[in-house]
Amino acid sequence: xxxxxxILVFSFSxxxxxxxxxxxxxxxxYAEKIDDPERSYSLRADNPFEFLLKTxxxxxxxxxxxxxxxxxxxxxxxxxxxxxxxKATNIVEGTLMFADRFTxxxxxxxxxxxxxxxxxxxxxxxxxxxxxxxxxxVK
Amino acid sequence: MRRIFxxxxxSLFPSILIxxxxxxxxxxxxxxFADYLFCEKDFLRAAEEYExxxxxxxxxxxxxxxxxxxxxxxxxxxxxxDFSRLRNSSLGEESKLLMLKIAFFQxxxxxxxxxxxxxxxxxxxxxxxxASAIKIKERITQTNLISxxxxxxENDKVDFNNIFSNKERWQRKSPFAAALFSAMVPGAGKxxxxxxxxxxxxxxxxxxxxxxxxxxxxxxxxxxAWIFTGTAAFFxxxxxxxxxxxxxxxxxxxxxxxxxxxDSFLNSKNYFVPKEIEGSCK
Numbered sequence: 358x359x360x361x362x363x364i365l366v367f368s369f370s371x372x373x374x375x376x377x378x379x380x381x382x383x384x385x386x387y388a389e390k391i392d393d394p395e396r397s398y399s400l401r402a403d404n405p406f407e408f409l410l411k412t413x414x415x416x417x418x419x420x421x422x423x424x425x426x427x428x429x430x431x432x433x434x435x436x437x438x439x440x441x442x443x444k445a446t447n448i449v450e451g452t453l454m455f456a457d458r459f460t461x462x463x464x465x466x467x468x469x470x471x472x473x474x475x476x477x478x479x480x481x482x483x484x485x486x487x488x489x490x491x492x493x494x495v496k
Numbered sequence: 497m498r499r500i501f502x503x504x505x506x507s508l509f510p511s512i513l514i515x516x517x518x519x520x521x522x523x524x525x526x527x528x529f530a531d532y533l534f535c536e537k538d539f540l541r542a543a544e545e546y547e548x549x550x551x552x553x554x555x556x557x558x559x560x561x562x563x564x565x566x567x568x569x570x571x572x573x574x575x576x577x578d579f580s581r582l583r584n585s586s587l588g589e590e591s592k593l594l595m596l597k598i599a600f601f602q603x604x605x606x607x608x609x610x611x612x613x614x615x616x617x618x619x620x621x622x623x624x625x626x627a628s629a630i631k632i633k634e635r636i637t638q639t640n641l642i643s644x645x646x647x648x649x650e651n652d653k654v655d656f657n658n659i660f661s662n663k664e665r666w667q668r669k670s671p672f673a674a675a676l677f678s679a680m681v682p683g684a685g686k687x688x689x690x691x692x693x694x695x696x697x698x699x700x701x702x703x704x705x706x707x708x709x710x711x712x713x714x715x716x717x718x719x720x721a722w723i724f725t726g727t728a729a730f731f732x733x734x735x736x737x738x739x740x741x742x743x744x745x746x747x748x749x750x751x752x753x754x755x756x757x758x759d760s761f762l763n764s765k766n767y768f769v770p771k772e773i774e775g776s777c778k
Contacts, residue, residue, distance in 0.1 A: 456734020457741070460698050467693035486741045 388475040396437065407444070414440055431471075432478035435462055442483040454486050523549050530561070535777035539565040556585040563594070564775050572598045590773045593619050596626050597767050605634050618770060621647075625768040629758075636754055638666060652765060659757050668750065674743035678736045685739025689746045698735040702728055 398415050402408035414436050422436065429435055438458050443451030458481065471479035519525065530545030543565035550558035563578030576598050579591035592614065599606075614620040628644040638660075645656050669689050678685030683698030705728035712721035762768075 450737075452730075453734050453737035456730050457738030458734075460701055460731055460734055460738065461694055463701055464693045464697040466696060470691075485745065486738070488741070 386475065388477075389472045389480040390475050406448075410440060410443060429462070430468070430479050431458070431462065431481045432474040432476060433482065435459060438481070438483055442486075445483055445487060446489075450488060454483060457486065527558075534561065534565065534775055537568070539568045543569075556582055556587055560587045560591065561775065563591070567594060567598065567774075570601075572602055589614055589616050589619050593623055593626075593769055593773065596623055596630075597769050600626055600630050600633065600762075600767060603630075603633060605630055622768040622770065629762055629767070632758065633755075636751065636758060641758075655764075656761065659761055660754075665750065665754055665757075669743040669746045671740045671743040671747075674739040675736050678732075678739035682732050682735050685736070686742050689739065689742040691742050691746075694738070694742070698731070698738075702731045702735060705731060 396418060398418070400408060400411050400415060402411050417436055422434070431438070433441060435455070435458055439451065439455040442454040445451070446454070461481075468479060471481055474480045526545050526549045530542050530549065533539075533542035533545060543562050546558050546562045546565065549555075550562070553559070559578055560582055563575045563582070566572070566575035566578065576595060579595045579598075582588055582591040585591075598604075614623055625644065625647050628640070628647060632640045632644060641656075641660050645653055645660070648656055674685035674688050676685070677688050678698070681699070682702035683695035683700075686692075686695035686698055688695075705724050709721050709724035709728055712718075712724060766774075
């Protein structure tokens with residue numbers, strides 16, 4: 358009989374402890390999430406032109422950017438921005454977008470008008486600078 | 497003896513439990529519980545409780561409450577479905593007004609949705625204001641806002657004018673002018689769009705390469721000079737493009753701000769819908 362009682366008491370206390378994780382407010386993170394945090398070194402491309410561009414970018418990443426260190430304040434980095442811009446538009450518009458971004462990269466006066474990404478960088482996606490976008494996500 | 501007493505005590509508990517079981521799920525108590533959940537803003541469970549009480553789907557006021565729960569949760573299609581069934585009931589006018597509110601949230605500018613008829617004068621006024629707000633939400637212009645402002649009560653009109661008659665809110669930058677300014681003086685377009693840091697940077701970067709090009713041409717170092725010319729042209733072309741986009745983004749930001757202000761104004765006025773028709777809580 359005692360054993361039965363003991364088993365009963367222990368089983369109750371075990372069930373009581375199943376809710377061991379305390380409820381608490383969740384931490385809100387306002388940082389902007391960037392979808393592709395890792396660089397893709399793959400040379401797979403849809404057309405020869407994209408292959409050439411990708412080869413140039415991968416060569417730059419491998420021999421210069423990676424050796425130089427994680428310096429770009431923006432997310433995506435300037436080289437990724439260039440690739441994404443050309444992919445989203447065409448070589449002319451993509452190059453103009455890149456030239457503008459490159460100039461903004463030199464700006465040491467004021468960079469307060471960017472959101473911060475989850476990696477602590479300045480969010481500056483190419484979608485914000487497309488001519489064709491009727492309503493980009495501003496700021 | 498002790499064992500018998502203990503057994504007797506044990507046998508009492510289930511009888512107590514069963515005796516309390518009877519009244520817990522009566523429709524009145526469930527409705528009272530649902531009302532409590534509604535006032536606690538636990539709309540999901542409130543809707544479930546109302547649905548349980550209204551299992552035969554005969555009670556209009558419960559159907560209305562269910563619709564309200566869905567409306568408050570942002571489940572607009574479900575809310576619309578419930579309110580549309582009440583069009584011809586005693587809560588028909590209230591339901592039509594709330595459907596208009598849903599049309600606002602869903603950006604539904606259809607004539608059918610925005611022009612229902614009302615007998616109640618207060619609801620009629622509210623519906624006209626809300627229909628005007630729907631038009632403004634589609635495209636926010638000064639003319640549209642003035643026409644809504646004219647429909648408001650004196651107190652609301654003062655608040656409304658304080659927010660929207662500020663001239664700075666309506667200032668826009670011309671993307672073409674920004675591009676033109678940057679073509680004339682590098683960075684001027686960005687300064688025009690109040691992007692001072694980028695404007696000054698553009699001026700320095702393009703100016704530096706232009707000077708290097710000039711200096712090398714003067715010294716007859718033609719190859720270097722052409723490289724610097726190309727670099728300066730590259731940065732200036734990007735700067736002209738960037739200035740155009742900067743002006744466009746400036747305008748979009750102003751429009752976004754205006755829309756947000758308009759939304760918060762409407763929210764403070766409960767979208768012109770009388771609060772008492774959205775369920776009263778003490």
